[in-house]
Structures are given as C-alpha cells and as structure tokens.
Amino acid sequence: MTTAGQRITWLRDTIGRWEAFLLFVLVMTFICGAQVSQYFLRSSNISIALAGMTPAAIVALPMTLIIVTGEIDISVGSVVGLCATFMAVCLEHGLPVQAAMLLGIIAGTLAGLLNGIIVVYGGLPSLVVTIGTLALYRGIAQIILKERGVSGFPEWYQILDSEQLAPRRSHGVQSSLCCSLLGSRSFCTRPIGAAHCTQSATTVRPPGSLGLM
DSSP, rough: OOOOHHHHHHHHHHHHHHHHHHHHHHHHHHHHHHHHHHTTTHHHHHHHHHHHHHHHHHHHHHHHHHHHOOOOOOOOHHHHHHHHHHHHHHHHOOOHHHHHHHHHHHHHHHHHHHHHHHHHOOOHHHHHHHHHHHHHHHHHHHHHHSSOOOOOOOOOHHGGGGGGGGGGGGHHHHHHHHHHHHHHHHHHHHHHHHHHHHHHOOOOOOOOTTTTH
C-alpha cells in the first residue's frame, strides 16, 4: 500500500471512531451555543459549567476503568450518597471537616471493596451485585439520616461553590483531569489493563460504524 493510501486509511479509521464523533458533537455544541447566546463562551459561564461537571467527572473516572474491563457498577450514585451521609453525620457529632471527609472516603472505599469481593470471590455478575448494593447503600443512608437534613457546616466550606471562588473553580477540573491521566496510565501499564487497552486499540471496526458494535 502506498503512503497516500495508508494516510487515507488512517484518516478514514480515525474519523470513523466513536471518540471522533463525540469530539465533533462537542465542537458543534460550542459553535451553536456561541451563536445562540453571547454569554455562552464567557469565562464565568464556562467555569460554572466545568464546576458543575466535576463531581460527575470524579465518579466517571473509576467507572471508565471498570467498563474497560468488561464490568459495570450501577451503585455509584448510592455510594456517593452514603459517603455524603457519613460525612454529614460526623460533622453533626462535632468532628472536624477534614476528619469527616476522610471517614466519608473510607466508607466509600469499603462499599466498593464489598462490591469487588462479592463479584470476584462470589462469582456473580457485577450488574446483579451492584443492583443489590445500590438498594443496600441507599437504604443505609436513609436509615442513618432518617429523612432529615444536616446543616451547620463551616462558613469556609459553604462558600466553596459560591461566586466568591469562581476564578478557582478550574482547580477541581484540573484535579479531575490529572486523576484521569494518572489512572489511565496506571491501568494501561498493568498486565490486565495493557491487555484490554491493546485489544481495544487493535479491534477492527467496519468503516462508518462510529465504534458502535
């Protein structure tokens, strides 16, 4: 095959990938948004949008690695709620915010560990397991909170998502991107991750399939 033919084949395969389609949709969203509203591309609007997506990005990072391995976890929403519940109750009992955050992270880690143990050692499908733990973790959170709200957070904590910190909102996004890059690098350098990454990269897709198989 000539060099020109190789370039055409590479270009066709690249455009036909699902990632290229998503990039196209993203670019078109920015173009259409800028045409509809003059405020769409302003730094304040973009910072608010990025800050709003940061929690979802943090949850999406481990979910991406799970999906790459051929598994699924649909209990992530309940785990997030459980972590927030533990943190709120710890604050309610007078613990410092830093300690409450740490205990919330520990609660989420133990919840994920339980999912992994059941899937690996129990031999059950991850979909079935996480359907059950979704209800379990949500029920535990409801039992702890007893359908009430928790207030009394420190003032510095309450303004973390306010307009006073708008110029700093990009820090959360930067942290998410760094975690994504480090997590992907760590995953792909391990034997199981390298195998999945190699298989995904060498999978032959029919032209024009956009990665939908």
